[in-house]
Amino acid sequence: RENVERRAGSLESSDRDFTLRVQRSYLDPQAFRELALAKGGDGYVVRLGDVARVELGAEERRNYYRSNGEPNVGLGIVKTSTANSLDVARAARAEAARIQQTLPEGMRIFVAYDDTQFIEASVERVYATLIEAGVLVVAVIFLFLxxxxxxxxxxxxxxxxxxxxxxxxxxxxxxxxxxxxxxxxxxxxxxxxxxxxxxxxxxxxxxxxxxxxxxxxxxxxxxxxxxxxxxxxxxxxxxxxxxxxxxxxxxxxxxxxxxxxxxxxxxxxxxxxxxxxxxxxxxxxxKPGRLNAWINGRLDRLTAGYRGLVGRTLGHPLLFVGVLVLTLLASLGLLRVVPSELAPAEDRGAFFVSVNGPEGAGFDWSVEQMHKVERVLSQFVGDDQPLERINSRVPGSWGSSQEMHTGRVTVFMKDWSERDIGTADAVVEVADELATIPGVRAFASSGGGLVGSRGQPFQIVLGGPDYQELAQWRDRLLARMEANPAFQGADSDYQETRPQIQVRIDQMRAADLGVSTQEIGRTLETMMGSRRVTTFVDSGEEYEVMLQATRDDRAEPADLRNLYVRSQTTGELVPLANLVTLEEVAEPGEYNRFNRLRAITIESRLNPGHTLGEALAWVQQVVQEELPEYAQIDYKGESREFMRAGGTVVFTFVAALLIVYLVLAAQFESFVHPLVIMLTVPLALLGALIGLAVTGSTLNLFSQIGIVMLVGLAAKNGILIVEFANQLRDDGMAVRDAIVEAAAIRLRPILMTSVATIAGAVPLVVAGGPGSASRATIGVVVIFGVAFATLLSLFVVPAFYALLAPYTKSPDALARKIARLEDETPQVGGHA
Missing domain, CATH: 1.20.1640.10 (Multidrug efflux transporter AcrB transmembrane domain)
Structure with a gap:
């Protein structure tokens, strides 16, 4: 009431107008110290400075941020959805350099975390791969020609x-x-x-x-x-x-x-x-050169041998029917064996350590635990060590003041060229050391998914009628997950362990003493909750004025009994202990909903050697065994993207098959010839799955996109053979002779195009560096799929063409029939 600034009307004279404004009375901390609170019986004025410490400073410290053990102030920069990450990073670095020039001596500004470093390094590696692929393809063409x-x-x-x-x-x-x-x-x-x-x-x-x-x-x-x-x-x-x-x-x-x-x-x-x-x-x-003559000689002999082999195999069509059936069965078997995930884990040059304490743990306790974690991690920082910098903070989430029991460490590794181990190996070594810290739950994991999702890769959501039943379901799943070696640090967002002191007011006694519930709540808020009472302006900046008890006077629940509230009837101070009873209980930290349902989210990291697809398939089985039928199950983050992408890719694959078949049917004007061509797709699929199994890769979004591409790549060889065989049939050649001749003549271009495609994909597999895991996956699919489809389609396509083509007419038969009918049919209407 004593520190207000407001308009107070205006004065008007015969020749001038004046606006009235009541100015603030308190413009600095010293003025607040002189604020009169009361007047004693001896006439002494009690001022605020007599009963309180008035100081200008930061609000109570509720966050902790250090880099390599030195205290820092962190500033996060988040780009908008339409901005370019690299442009934002360059602009931020330029601005940091400009600000550095204005800082006092001994203070510096530096970039603690920049995710675009991985992007830039990956882009540079892809540019190099682009050049390498071009050189290899041109070299292959030169060798053949x-x-x-x-x-x-x-x-x-x-x-x-x-x-x-x-x-x-x-x-x-x-x-x-x-x-x-x-x-x-x-x-x-x-x-x-x-x-x-x-x-x-x-x-x-x-x-x-x-x-x-x-x-x-x-x-x-x-x-x-x-x-x-x-x-x-x-x-x-x-x-x-x-x-x-x-x-x-x-x-x-x-x-x-x-x-x-x-x-x-x-x-x-x-x-x-x-x-x-x-x-x-x-x-x-x-006249060919020596190398070209040698290659042509080998190709001529290969073509002659292939011509004879194809001719002999056409007499055994059932053999290739069996091959196709075995291919389908083997593909289905490998689909169950090859592990699946959303995207392969990349070496992004950084990983994270999450530190969790019991709900209700204080800021000081969490800081002490972070010091222990920092001491362990510092062993891996040095000239001959893989780590470069350690950034730690409390609480674990930016801007959260309710999670003082959590901490997060961002660990930065040296440049890819300066270390011998990858992020995954470093995570394993660090996790082993963190496990030796007594009393600390710290888990190391590599972050950075394909879609930039928050939280852990495994996230399942339980939805139901009430939180009590949801908690029972959660406990069942967590018990099963703890026994499964795939999961690490499984936890949920619903914990009934956050300590809470419930203040119960004796309403009758408070009314007798003239104390209102509002006054009790206001006193507690002021002394315990840092209530904002007013503001003051200094040098153009507005500062909040906060009231709170000293930290020593609000450290324990018993300190609440030392508070007093003023009676509105007598004006006397009444001990709060006479009006309230205190009960310490455990309550959930928060209540969450998902799709408007009461929900509990269970999340977990995955141990090395286990994939997200494996974890989700396992938990779906456990849900059927442990939870009632009316339980609502959904997914969040990377798990949700995995489930959505899996169904989408299957639909895309089926749609690609259908579209390709219809396109070929329209072009060949036949439903049989496209079927012969499409029989090469299972061969390519089997080759891709064999490649993933042999190289230890996973069935992820990149490899699935590569498999969809194989639909077109595998059909290409069949098109070359079938289309040329159709031309030969139009020239009057028999079906069997036409397909043998077409296969032999088209052998060289099929080999050239297939080897060129494989050569273009080789750099994707052999090139290391940032982003190599995703590139290698799609490269493996293309190399093995094209190679397998090429080798088998050279025999499967002629065999099925010879088996099915006799039931179709010559491709040019319809055109000849129309021409004959036009010649035989007289014109009507007088004009052509």
Whole structure:
């Protein structure tokens, strides 16, 4: 009441107007010390400074932040959803450098945590992988063709199609990021395929004696249908990927646009630029070099042997039916064996340690525990150690004042080139040391999921009618999880252990003494809760004025009995102990809801060697065994994304199969020929799963996207064989002879395109560094899937074509029938 500032009306004279404002009475701490509270019987004025300590300072310390053992003040910068992470990080670093110049001596500002360092390092590694893939693909083309002139023709396709991808990304408003760059690496082995098919056919016709110009025209026309068909299939495969839902869908939408745009343009280049260059650069009767002669000789012998082997195997179609059935069964078996997760764990150069104490533990207790954790972690910091910096804070969550029993340590490792172990290995070593600290629950885990979810990777939500029953369900699940070695540090967000003192007021006695409930609550709030009573302004800054008891006077529940409240009837001070009873109880720290249901969330880290898919499959089984049917189960964070992405990818895979089949049916004007081509997909799937099992990889979002891509990549070989066999049938050749000849002639381009695709994916697997786990996974799928599909499709496609094609007419039969009917049918109506 004594420190207010407000307008008080105005004064008007005959020639001037004045506004009235009552100014604040107290403008600094000294003025507050002189605030008169009461007047004693002897006339002495009791002032605030006589009964209280008045000081200007920070609010009571309720947070702790240190870096490598030195006290710090942390400032977190969070970018908006539309901002570019790298731009924000660069701007923040520039601003920090500018502020450093204004700081007093001995004070410095530095970047304690920057997640974009991983992004920048990953982008640089992908750029290098892009170059390596391009070099390998061009080298493969040179080995098959033998001359630099011929190798130059498909090599020109690379920069043209990559530029087209950048244009498409710009048109859609996408940025250059890890996924779009990964798409460009995958493009390296795909965009040259069409050019290789056209070039090889022109080269073959030139070797048979046609002039280069004629060979370019006829050769391009001969394979134009196959080029368009393979391109349409690949683009149609990528389209469903762009419609995936959720956070993962938004991420992979950019990947699908980059791939589809590059592949689409590659067909245009192959049918326009490639024939033109072939007509100028391909030579007739050119004497091959020693390397080229050696390779051609081996390929000729391979083609001759393959021709004879295919001819012999066509007599045993049931053998390949059995092979296909065994392939499907083996794929289903491997799907149950290969572990699954949302995304592979990446070495992001940092990991985290969570420290938890009992509910209600105080700030000082938590700080003491953090010192113990810091001492253990400091053993791993040094010139010959993998860690660079340790940042610790209490409470564990930014901005939370209710979780003083928690702490969090962010551990930064040295640059990837300066250490021999990865983050996962460091987490294991640190976890072993943390387990030796008595009285501390500290768990180390690597963070940073694909979708940037908060919390632990495993998060299951229990929903039900009331919290008491939910707590019983929680206890059952936690007991089972503690016995499962996959889980580490399982806990829930509903704990009935937070200490609470309930103040029960004797209403009758309080009324007799003239003390209101409001006055009791106000006294407790003032003395215990740091009540804001007013503000004052100094140098343009407004400061809050807080009232509270000293820390020693509010340390124990018994201190509440030392408080007094004033009677409104007598004006006397009444001991609070005469009016209230105190009861210490344990209550939950918070009550949460999920989708409007009362809910408890159980979360846990996963021990090394165990995947999220394994954990979720196990807990679903336990839920069926332990919980009633009316229990509501849902998931949060990375677990929710995993469940959503798994169903989405299955739908995408099925949609890709259906779209590819319909596209091929429209192009071949047949339902049988597309079926023969699509039989190569199970072969590629089996190869991909074998690759994941052999390399110890997981079935994750990246490997699943690679499997969807294999639908188009596997169909490509079948298209080349079936389409050329159809041409030979149109020329009058028998079905059996047509498929044998088509398979033999198309062997070389099939090998060239498959080896080029594999060569483009090799750098994804062998390149290390940041982000390598995700790249290696999709690389393994492409390499093993393409290799397996190529080897088996060379026999499976001819066998099933020979088995099913006799039940179809020649592809050109319908056109010939229409032409004959037109010739036999007279014109009506007088004009054509």
């Amino acid at each position: 033998g001359t630099l002139r011929s190798a130059l023709i498909p090599a020109v396709t690379l920069p043209v199609c990559l530029v087209a991808s950048f244009i498409a990304l710009y048109a859609f408003g996408f940025s250059i990021n890890l996924l779009t760059l990964l798409a460009l690496v995958l493009c390296i082995g795909l965009v040259v395929d069409d050019a290789i098919i056209v070039l090889e056919n022109i080269q073959r016709r030139t070797d048979l004696g046609e002039p280069p110009l004629v060979a370019a025209k006829r050769g391009t026309k001969q394979v134009a249908f196959a080029v368009i068909a393979t391109t349409a299939v690949l683009v149609s495969v990528f389209l469903p990927v762009g419609f995936m839902e959720g956070n993962t869908g938004r991420l992979f939408r950019e990947l699908s646009v980059a791939l589809a745009s590059a592949v689409a343009l590659s067909a245009f280049v192959a049918l326009t630029l490639t024939p033109m260059m072939c007509s100028q650069l391909v030579r007739r009767h050119e």
